[in-house]
Amino acid sequence: MVKELVDMSTRERIHAIRDLPMSFEEKKSIRSQVLAFKSANQSPHFTGFRDFTENASVTLRRWGYSVRSARQTLQLWQGTMKEIGGRFGTSVLTYFMFLKWLLVFNVVSFLINFGFITIPLLVHDHTPNLPPNVNFRGLEILTGAGYFNYTVMYYGSYSNETLVGLGEYNLQLAYFFTISLYMVLCGVALIFSMAKSFKENYVLSDPASSSAWQILCSWDFSIVNERAITQRKNNLSVQLKESLSEGAQTEMLTRSEKMKHFGIHLGSWLLSTSLAFGCGSGIYFLCQTTDDSSWTPLQEAETLLVPFVVSLMNLVVPLFYSLFNKFEVYSNQRKQIYVLLVRNVILKISILSILCYYWMQVVAKKFSCWESMVGQALYRLVLFDFLFLMLGSFFGEFLRKWLLPNLGVPEFDVARNVFELIYAQTLVWIGIYFSPLLPVIQILKCFIFFYVKKVSLAQNCQPPRRTGRAAQMQTILIALLFFPSFVGALSIVAYTAWSLTPSKQCGPFRGLNNTFGAVGIWIDNLQQSSSSYWVIWIYHHVIRSEVFYFFLALIVIIIIYIFWQVTQGRKQLIVQLRQQIVN
Amino acid sequence: MGNKQSIFTAQQLDAYQDCTYFTRKEILRLFYRYRDLAPQLVPLDYTRPDVKLPYELIGSMPELKDNPFRQRIAEVFSEDGQGNMTLDDFLDMFSVLSEMAPRDLKAYYAFKIYADFNNDDFICKSDLEKTLNKLTRNELTEDEVRMVCEKVIDEADLDNDGRLSLEDFQHMIVRAPEFLSTFHIRI
Numbered sequence: 165m166v167k168e169l170v171d172m173s174t175r176e177r178i179h180a181i182r183d184l185p186m187s188f189e190e191k192k193s194i195r196s197q198v199l200a201f202k203s204a205n206q207s208p209h210f211t212g213f214r215d216f217t218e219n220a221s222v223t224l225r226r227w228g229y230s231v232r233s234a235r236q237t238l239q240l241w242q243g244t245m246k247e248i249g250g251r252f253g254t255s256v257l258t259y260f261m262f263l264k265w266l267l268v269f270n271v272v273s274f275l276i277n278f279g280f281i282t283i284p285l286l287v288h289d290h291t292p293n294l295p296p297n298v299n300f301r302g303l304e305i306l307t308g309a310g311y312f313n314y315t316v317m318y319y320g321s322y323s324n325e326t327l328v329g330l331g332e333y334n335l336q337l338a339y340f341f342t343i344s345l346y347m348v349l350c351g352v353a354l355i356f357s358m359a360k361s362f363k364e365n366y367v368l369s370d371p372a373s374s375s376a377w378q379i380l381c382s383w384d385f386s387i388v389n390e391r392a393i394t395q396r397k398n399n400l401s402v403q404l405k406e407s408l409s410e411g412a413q414t415e416m417l418t419r420s421e422k423m424k425h426f427g428i429h430l431g432s433w434l435l436s437t438s439l440a441f442g443c444g445s446g447i448y449f450l451c452q453t454t455d456d457s458s459w460t461p462l463q464e465a466e467t468l469l470v471p472f473v474v475s476l477m478n479l480v481v482p483l484f485y486s487l488f489n490k491f492e493v494y495s496n497q498r499k500q501i502y503v504l505l506v507r508n509v510i511l512k513i514s515i516l517s518i519l520c521y522y523w524m525q526v527v528a529k530k531f532s533c534w535e536s537m538v539g540q541a542l543y544r545l546v547l548f549d550f551l552f553l554m555l556g557s558f559f560g561e562f563l564r565k566w567l568l569p570n571l572g573v574p575e576f577d578v579a580r581n582v583f584e585l586i587y588a589q590t591l592v593w594i595g596i597y598f599s600p601l602l603p604v605i606q607i608l609k610c611f612i613f614f615y616v617k618k619v620s621l622a623q624n625c626q627p628p629r630r631t632g633r634a635a636q637m638q639t640i641l642i643a644l645l646f647f648p649s650f651v652g653a654l655s656i657v658a659y660t661a662w663s664l665t666p667s668k669q670c671g672p673f674r675g676l677n678n679t680f681g682a683v684g685i686w687i688d689n690l691q692q693s694s695s696s697y698w699v700i701w702i703y704h705h706v707i708r709s710e711v712f713y714f715f716l717a718l719i720v721i722i723i724i725y726i727f728w729q730v731t732q733g734r735k736q737l738i739v740q741l742r743q744q745i746v747n
Numbered sequence: 748m749g750n751k752q753s754i755f756t757a758q759q760l761d762a763y764q765d766c767t768y769f770t771r772k773e774i775l776r777l778f779y780r781y782r783d784l785a786p787q788l789v790p791l792d793y794t795r796p797d798v799k800l801p802y803e804l805i806g807s808m809p810e811l812k813d814n815p816f817r818q819r820i821a822e823v824f825s826e827d828g829q830g831n832m833t834l835d836d837f838l839d840m841f842s843v844l845s846e847m848a849p850r851d852l853k854a855y856y857a858f859k860i861y862a863d864f865n866n867d868d869f870i871c872k873s874d875l876e877k878t879l880n881k882l883t884r885n886e887l888t889e890d891e892v893r894m895v896c897e898k899v900i901d902e903a904d905l906d907n908d909g910r911l912s913l914e915d916f917q918h919m920i921v922r923a924p925e926f927l928s929t930f931h932i933r934i
Contacts, residue, residue: 178765182842185855187826188835191766226761232770246933254928364924376903379879379895380861380916381923383816385844385932390813394884397815401886404895745905 169198170205174221240264244618250388252576252627253396255637259578260614262641266585267610269353270592273346274603280342281600282316284335288327306547307467309540317543318599320536320670336682339672340661343597347654350593354650361639378403392627425493432488436507439484443477444514451522471544474515475552478587482508482580501579501637505644512587513648519545520594520656524664533670539599546591546602550609553584557620576625581617582641586649593653597660754778754793767842774838777934781837784808793834802830805837810932815881819860820844844932853930854920858913870911872896 169177181195241264249257314321327333378400387393450473454466485507494500523538531537560574588609595602661680666673673679687703690696706712752775755763763774782789784804802821811817821830824840832840842848843856861878862870875896879887887895905915920926 181766182768183849183852185852187824188766188839189826192762192835195762195765222761229764229770249933254925254931364927376899376919377923379875379882379899380857380903381920381926382929383882384929385814385816386929388810388813393813393815397882397884398886401883404883404887405891408891408894408898742905746907 166194166197166201169194170201174225240267241614244614248618248621249386251392252621252625253384253387253392255578256576256621256627259576259581260617262582263585263610263614263617266589267607267614269350270603270606270610273350273596274601274607276346276349277342277596277600277603281322281335281339284327284333284338285316285322289323307465307540307544309467312543313536313540317601318536318539319597319672320533320539320667322600322672324672324674334686336672337686339600340679340682343600343657346596347657350650351654358639358643362643378407395627428492432492433507436485436488437510439481440507440511440514443481443511444518447474447477447515448518448522451519452526467540468544468548470541471548474519474545475548477515478512478549479552479556481511485511502640505579505583505640508583509644509648512590513652516590516594516652524656524659528664531667533667535598535667535671539595539602542591542595542602543599543605546588546595546605546609549588549591550605553588553613554616557616574625575627576621579637579641583644586641586644590649590653593650594656597657754791759793763838767838768845768847769838769842777838777841778834780808780934781834789834796835797833799827799831799833800837802832805830805832810934814932816860823856823859841932841934844930845934846928846931850920850927851917853927854917855913857920857926857930858916861916862911868913870916872900872910875899 169180172180177198181191181198184191184194186194241260245257245260245264248260312318316322322335322339324336327335382400384396387396447470450470454469485504489500489504492500492503494503519541523534523541527537527541528534588606592602592606662678664678666676666679668674673682676682676685683703687700691700754775755778760771760774763769764771767774769777778793781800782791784807785800788800789798802818802825805811805821806817811820814820818830820840821832822828824843825832825836843852858870862868862874876892879892879895900909900911903911903915903919905918906912
């Protein structure tokens, strides 16, 4: 083995030594043997150069280690995570880790937008051009209109000029390219994390219900709180007893019982979908009636009605869904959770699509500076979502403990909380085109939420009773973040950029037929100045030609088909090998 | 930060960093945790690398105090098999139990922790019974314990020899991706 280790490169050798299942003493002796072997076998030629490279690689490795150490000092909330994991286990910790990831994500998006779009504008001209007698009243924080309408918060205040300062900075192009780059980066980051999650966590068979898994793989070593451990032990005994008694019975449902169950399922699905569509149409009518652009304070307060109702629906209707769930009978618990999740997704999709339809079709044609209006509406939605989540946490967890103690201590519902975070992030993604600084609110939200949920968890909740397939749940939730959330937001922004006419008086794309026209103008300018031929060539022959996309799609489909066949072949191989082991 | 620590030489730190999954900062922090268990036994500059802390001190750490497997963990990672750990064993233990250790390494040590109450490199029924009793605080009756153990052997034994080998265990771990996050102690 020493010989194999000598032949590897330094990095591989370190990885191989670390992965050896031996005691530390043995690893150290192997390592010193390998190093001695390497130094003894060096040829006498070029010793100076070799010493130099050796020293350089050692220094480089040490420098890499110190970079890792430094990165660790920047880790936020390490101690709190350890505490939470110690008391509630790993599945609850996934919520907080997701919250932290979302916070970092939004900080990066804020920095991108602020750096490339807002700072040049602020440097060039940092006073907002307010019309007379508009000054800051308190109501702006809630409505987002009024004074805020003229600041860099919204699309409307960005100019379409080329700023001349230290150099030329085309704000129109910068806006377009920054938003597209941001969307592309988000998509890439999400695809990678989803692929990684699928690779590690998604397993086709389900051993979670087997006793072997429960005893040998499911004990959470990171729980250190004595009460939590006692509780886990009790839960495990209960589950084992249940599984023993389940094995003894065999349930045969009669035909009439099956029909009854089917009827109940059908009824609940119909009821929940009609509830979702009812909410959507209600929102649409409400939008149409509160549709004035006059600026009296009363009518400004009326604009708060729509987000209020939306957040109220988002809070109340899922409770109805959980109620329906209690009447239904499911064969296993995971199906129950997934059905609940699907219904909630349908509700949120219908509400968001109605709102987007209203904004794209009605607001865009009616108002002069419609992008800022859409931005304001999104700001109000995000804000009210935050307020209602806080209220929901307060009523759901705190008050329930004080006023209704006989309902039992609530469990921390990871799926529902993560879903709410995904919804909030969808709103931010839709709004990034209309209000580039919306990630700021999301950052504040994540930050405050961490502490609120931490306190609520500590005071009020107990660890989840069923130690289920946390990893698979995490995969499903990340997949949920991508479809339909990001794809939906991306398609809305793309539709806006491609088909809708930007407003004529405000914003960086004023006067153009559509947003993408900015790129067209730039290409024309480049052609006239007759430089960078390759950019022009790429634009005309790649981006604007349909044949290119057709061929790209064809190639992707062929690659997917090949990989799929390879997977099928491997599955068959596994079956054959398993047969061989048994025989 | 800088290189101004006087506990380890640079070569020793290199060896630690190469053989465990910890960074320099974590190694120093772990050294201080180790020392805090018995300040009078452990010198401040690692001149006596053969100092062994008895199992009672290791088992009293807050991370291990209530863990039902703490004794087996200490026995598996200690050199003498009794749970008395040197600093090297201590670092090794937390390195394998950290989140950066790969699945196969964790599976190997988890197998040794659950098995080998009778030192035969297999998980047999008596090992399973002992593990089950540790996990359920003796709440199951004898019959129930026996039935559960039989069920486990049925489900996980691939080569049908009545006991679980390391390969059977690894096969089960491959299909349980949460194992990586549950077999993890934060320090």
